[in-house]
Amino acid sequence: MHSAAGMNILLRRLRCAAWATLAAGTATAQDSKRGPCDASAAVALGQGHVVVADDEADVLRIDKRGTAIPVGAVDLVDDLHNRKPSDQNVEADIEGAAAIGQRVDWISSPARKGQDGDVEAHRRRLFATDIFTEARAPSVRAAAGVLYEPLLDDRLADPRFVLLAEAARHGPEPEGGLNIEGLAGTQDGSLLIGFRNPLPQGRSPAPSRCSAT
Numbered sequence: 001m002h003s004a005a006g007m008n009i010l011l012r013r014l015r016c017a018a019w020a021t022l023a024a025g026t027a028t029a030q031d032s033k034r035g036p037c038d039a040s041a042a043v044a045l046g047q048g049h050v051v052v053a054d055d056e057a058d059v060l061r062i063d064k065r066g067t068a069i070p071v072g073a074v075d076l077v078d079d080l081h082n083r084k085p086s087d088q089n090v091e092a093d094i095e096g097a098a099a100i101g102q103r104v105d106w107i108s109s110p111a112r113k114g115q116d117g118d119v120e121a122h123r124r125r126l127f128a129t130d131i132f133t134e135a136r137a138p139s140v141r142a143a144a145g146v147l148y149e150p151l152l153d154d155r156l157a158d159p160r161f162v163l164l165a166e167a168a169r170h171g172p173e174p175e176g177g178l179n180i181e182g183l184a185g186t187q188d189g190s191l192l193i194g195f196r197n198p199l200p201q202g203r204s205p206a207p208s209r210c211s212a213t
Helices: 004-020 151-156 159-167
Strands: 039-046 049-054 059-064 072-075 094-100 103-108 126-132 139-148 179-185 190-197 208-211
Touching: 049 094, 049 139, 059 139, 072 139, 094 190, 103 179, 151 159
Parallel strands: 039 094, 094 179
Antiparallel strands: 039 049, 049 059, 059 072, 094 103, 103 126, 126 139, 179 190, 190 208
């Protein structure tokens, strides 16, 4: 799926919901996008632009309706403290986004790496970017001082989420494992965290609510 044709098909499918929220115009079936092939979350910025996360990199892309390639990029590697001394990067595995006002909150996957792999702290984060429109095109920038790292630990310490404590012992894919895949904002300014796993009785657990950053 890493061929140019495969990337275009995947991005077109993943981003159709985001395009539908843009203020004017409609993307057509012939529209195509080139760029990262693992788009995992997107938020409309206005003026025909959308910011897109890739779960394989800590770089956000700014796309514009009617333009095949990204028109901007926001490198968050250093803001997330994900650069190793060797200058190689570790990935946060960004999986969801939600806009509340002029702030976009992003959540990374807390899942263990692999079936029952190691816990990786850099994948257990909630962080924010602020939307700004002073430039020629809207974009985002890292919100100063906003990096919430004990997200999962705080959930596991709450007796209401005992199911998640057991799930956190396992990888994301096996039945009963732990995997976060979504984030949504509410009218009162809270965030709802969406789980793909575990699925008690075949249904997703009630969303976990937390305060927006």
